[in-house]
Amino acid sequence: MKSKKHSRLLALTLALTLVAGMALPVQAKTAKQAEDLTGKLVILHTNDTHGRDSAKADQSLGTAAVSWLKDDLTARGADVLLFSAGDVIQGKPLVNITSGQTAIEFMNSAHYNLMVPGNHEFDYGFSNLKKLQSQAEFPFLAANIVDKETGKPVFPANMIINTAHGYTVGVFGLDTPETQTKSHPKNVKGLTFLSGKELYKCAQEQVDYLKGQGCNLIVCVGHLGTDDSSAPDRSYDVIQNTTGIDLFIDGHSHTEIKGGEKVNDTLLVSTGEYLNNIGQIVFDGTDLSADLISAKGYEGGYDEQIAIATANYNIIIDNEYGKVFGKTLVNLNGTRSGGDAVDADGNVVASFLEGEGNRTCETNLGDFATDAILTIARRESGKTVDAAITNGGGIRETIPAGDITKNDMITVFPFGNEITLVTVTGSELLEALEAACSTCPEPLGAFPQVSGITFTIDAGMPYVKGAQYPDSTYFAPAAPGTRVKDVKVNGEPLSLTKEYTIATNDFTAAGGDTYYAFKRANLTNSVSTGISLEDALIEYITEDLNGVIGEDYAAPKGRITVNYDSLVMPLEPAA
Numbered sequence: 406m407k408s409k410k411h412s413r414l415l416a417l418t419l420a421l422t423l424v425a426g427m428a429l430p431v432q433a434k435t436a437k438q439a440e441d442l443t444g445k446l447v448i449l450h451t452n453d454t455h456g457r458d459s460a461k462a463d464q465s466l467g468t469a470a471v472s473w474l475k476d477d478l479t480a481r482g483a484d485v486l487l488f489s490a491g492d493v494i495q496g497k498p499l500v501n502i503t504s505g506q507t508a509i510e511f512m513n514s515a516h517y518n519l520m521v522p523g524n525h526e527f528d529y530g531f532s533n534l535k536k537l538q539s540q541a542e543f544p545f546l547a548a549n550i551v552d553k554e555t556g557k558p559v560f561p562a563n564m565i566i567n568t569a570h571g572y573t574v575g576v577f578g579l580d581t582p583e584t585q586t587k588s589h590p591k592n593v594k595g596l597t598f599l600s601g602k603e604l605y606k607c608a609q610e611q612v613d614y615l616k617g618q619g620c621n622l623i624v625c626v627g628h629l630g631t632d633d634s635s636a637p638d639r640s641y642d643v644i645q646n647t648t649g650i651d652l653f654i655d656g657h658s659h660t661e662i663k664g665g666e667k668v669n670d671t672l673l674v675s676t677g678e679y680l681n682n683i684g685q686i687v688f689d690g691t692d693l694s695a696d697l698i699s700a701k702g703y704e705g706g707y708d709e710q711i712a713i714a715t716a717n718y719n720i721i722i723d724n725e726y727g728k729v730f731g732k733t734l735v736n737l738n739g740t741r742s743g744g745d746a747v748d749a750d751g752n753v754v755a756s757f758l759e760g761e762g763n764r765t766c767e768t769n770l771g772d773f774a775t776d777a778i779l780t781i782a783r784r785e786s787g788k789t790v791d792a793a794i795t796n797g798g799g800i801r802e803t804i805p806a807g808d809i810t811k812n813d814m815i816t817v818f819p820f821g822n823e824i825t826l827v828t829v830t831g832s833e834l835l836e837a838l839e840a841a842c843s844t845c846p847e848p849l850g851a852f853p854q855v856s857g858i859t860f861t862i863d864a865g866m867p868y869v870k871g872a873q874y875p876d877s878t879y880f881a882p883a884a885p886g887t888r889v890k891d892v893k894v895n896g897e898p899l900s901l902t903k904e905y906t907i908a909t910n911d912f913t914a915a916g917g918d919t920y921y922a923f924k925r926a927n928l929t930n931s932v933s934t935g936i937s938l939e940d941a942l943i944e945y946i947t948e949d950l951n952g953v954i955g956e957d958y959a960a961p962k963g964r965i966t967v968n969y970d971s972l973v974m975p976l977e978p979a980a
Contacts, residue, residue: 442687443482446572448624449475450488450676450684452656453523455496457679458511459715460707464747465680466700467715472515472708474683474698483687484568487516490656490675491523491580491628494537496801498722498812499715501819504529505537507718513542514711519564521546521578523628523656527588528820531596546578546626549599549607559596563611565618572622572688575615579608579627581657582638586877587798587850589820590915590924600638600878605646612649622688623651630658631675634844638878644668652686652693665695726812731946733954737770738762739803739817742848746803754805763797764848767965769958770800770817771854777945778938779856782824782908786934790826791894792857793908795938796841796918798850809946809954814939824941825914826932831901833922838889839882840919843868845967851879851918853965860892861966874921881921910938 451471460467471487478485489512494505505526512520522545526534538545538560548562563577582600585593599607608625615623629640636642640655650671655662661677665686674695676682682697698705736755740746742762746755763771779793802816829837841851842862866888870880882888892899909923914931916924946952 439481441482444570445483446568446688447478447483448486448686450654452490452676453492453659453678454680455492456500457497458499459719463701466683466703467680468511468515469707469712470705471683472711473706484570484572486518488626488654489517489520490626490654491521492525492656495525495528495819498815499718504533509537509541511711517543519544519546521626521628522580524581524584524587527584527592530592547580548577548611549579549604551597553595553597563615565620573620574622574624575620576624576626577611579625579629581629583878586879586918589912589917604638605643608643609647612647616649623649625650626654628656631660632658634849640673641668644671663697727810729808729810731809731952733804733806733809734956735959736806737773737804738768739770739800755803763800764850764852765846766967767961769961772962773958775854775856777942778824778908780945780949781936781941782934785936786826789906790908791905794853794855795910796850796913797852797854814942818938822910822912822938824908824934824936825911826906826908827914827923827926828904828906829926831899831903833926834905835885835892836882837920837922839885842889855964857895859964861890861968863888863890863968879919
């Protein structure tokens, strides 16, 4: 039923786009007195667009600007290539409701030359990703994603591009090994993501092969990121353990690198996120230079066909999901780690303290979401449910004060996760909390938002790693209870031997992020409720809150206390 609806939406949008496109043909205009680029190679690059294909003034350039820039640079005499470093098919309803098909269509229209799958490309399953690969008019590259049985890459590892002006560009792709735990385990079943020394060996083999083929520019397009928590699989780690990569185009950590960063002999670049910027590399045969084209003050043009297509699709989405069913009197914090939250037009709709987001501490949206999960799980399952936990990384957007639509709900929880009940011992619950809080106060997608549970995090205590979890980049805590202390469930001290039934999402129940302790329990005693997270939130608002999220959720309720007193260094954002 869901797929039929999506097919109807897609068919209608394509029809509208075709008509509009015939009325408004693409006309790429060359800027007055623009630099002559004859004989040069220009590589445009994007990463972590997450469905922001619609242009929004001063906020997102959109795919229409990407396409226009490629045409404009070509008109100025350059050989132009366009690469994506991944995370394109999940984020906004514009791409979510077709499981990424619209994202690929927009990229086809912009004439991308290649894409490296990010971790979120697996959110709708590997079979869906392979289907999208067949629909794409450009290759997906990933040298380090291999079949467990054959050991062979499941996507092309590399490609060689010969340009009109004689450049021979060798490109290979890498995806973060964190995909194993940042995507639902069922979505990566049968796959291995080479990491650590195997990742470095894989990358070096690609470089050596491409050099042997006579390539005069070696490019790695990676969805690895620069966050400390991603070590030893960051772009930094790959560069420092290989030789011969001229240019590394990165994604995953949403890092904005203005002008590029020279790491050894490699130029490392990344645009940030959400098409706030488009990356531009200029190569003259000898030197590489990097720049970011920003949405703020952008004076270029837009591909009219793509602009119309995204606008038409958004109209259809608003008609389907834009009906108001409730309201909130307070801003609900959906940020990663605090700061400003903006609306679709780039306007600041809410501001939160830096460092206070769903991946770093308790938030009022985390409280609201887990209260909804717990309430609906108790009512719909008819079982005794002690508490609720959801990973902070699964909360994707702020809900500003005002009317609430279903569009808001599926934007906050875009993954289609369902509520699952898992019965764990107290020791397993403590292990899960300790692992999920391992990097606090630095952001981590696993950070637990909770209902029915209270605890304290001693942020100054080091996280001592135990054994590495199977098929994971994360490590179990060597001594659970070292950082997470004073745990109570419904006001009673945690008993390590008692069993507790926890309502969570099917991602964490299956061991996603750091929740391997839940996976062990999930193998034998989990119960799927069949209730989606967004539907639980809607039901909680309409039936339990009488349609209004009130002042009771104006601030976090004090379920999680972070003790910073023992920190030995001042708090700074991760590199």
